[in-house]
Amino acid sequence: MIKLSQTSKLGCKSWSLIARDHCPGSKGDDGQLVPACAGCYAAGGNYRFANVKAPRLHNAEDWKRADWVEDMVQALQNDRYFRWFDSGDMAWIGLAEKILEVMQRTPWCNHWLPTRMHKFAKFQDVLSSMEALPNVVVRYSSDSIEGELTAGATTSTIVGSIGQLPAGASLCEAYQREGKCGSCRACWSKSVPVVAYPAHGRVMLALIARG
Numbered sequence: 671m672i673k674l675s676q677t678s679k680l681g682c683k684s685w686s687l688i689a690r691d692h693c694p695g696s697k698g699d700d701g702q703l704v705p706a707c708a709g710c711y712a713a714g715g716n717y718r719f720a721n722v723k724a725p726r727l728h729n730a731e732d733w734k735r736a737d738w739v740e741d742m743v744q745a746l747q748n749d750r751y752f753r754w755f756d757s758g759d760m761a762w763i764g765l766a767e768k769i770l771e772v773m774q775r776t777p778w779c780n781h782w783l784p785t786r787m788h789k790f791a792k793f794q795d796v797l798s799s800m801e802a803l804p805n806v807v808v809r810y811s812s813d814s815i816e817g818e819l820t821a822g823a824t825t826s827t828i829v830g831s832i833g834q835l836p837a838g839a840s841l842c843e844a845y846q847r848e849g850k851c852g853s854c855r856a857c858w859s860k861s862v863p864v865v866a867y868p869a870h871g872r873v874m875l876a877l878i879a880r881g
Contacts, residue, residue, distance in 0.1 A: 672685075
């Protein structure tokens with residue numbers, strides 16, 4: 671059974687897993703959480719509740735079904751915008767390949783996929799295939815909370831202040847609208863090379879304060 675989430679911020683549906691547990695790219699070479707993941711919003715708040723975790727744990731097994739791709743295509747029949755992973759990431763190459771097939775079979779739907787799986791060579795081919803689709807934006811997530819960028823055609827980073835905004839980046843304005851995207855679709859746009867998200871949340875702000 672397909673279990674999608676609907677976040678009030680996005681105004682669209684999402685398919686998600688558990689933050690950190692299903693995020694192979696959340697740790698650096700030293701085995702420690704990278705700064706962006708150490709302050710991850712999806713590791714606290716409502717995401718800690720059993721009823722929020724349940725569908726994400728379900729999804730970690732459900733994607734393996736033979737009919738999963740077909741069911742996802744049907745679930746997106748009436749959707750024009752979709753976000754993959756408001757928590758978690760493409761933890762398995764088999765999942766990534768199935769997500770690619772869903773994207774290919776739903777040309778009417780604009781897909782946004784933020785990911786750190788660009789760190790792993792075995793994901794490069796499937797990520798390149800996703801990026802080639804006109805209805806898909808894959809945003810390579812930077813590990814930084816100070817505005818540092820990662821390589822890629824479309825990427826994202828976190829900034830602690832406006833002064834850290836990288837040249838040419840589009841600043842997410844959701845937090846000027848009570849945390850809601852509203853009509854903004856910059857994250858889904860191939861013409862926006864970098865989206866910078868202002869740091870928010872108690873844990874993230876504490877990390878920035880410690881420098």
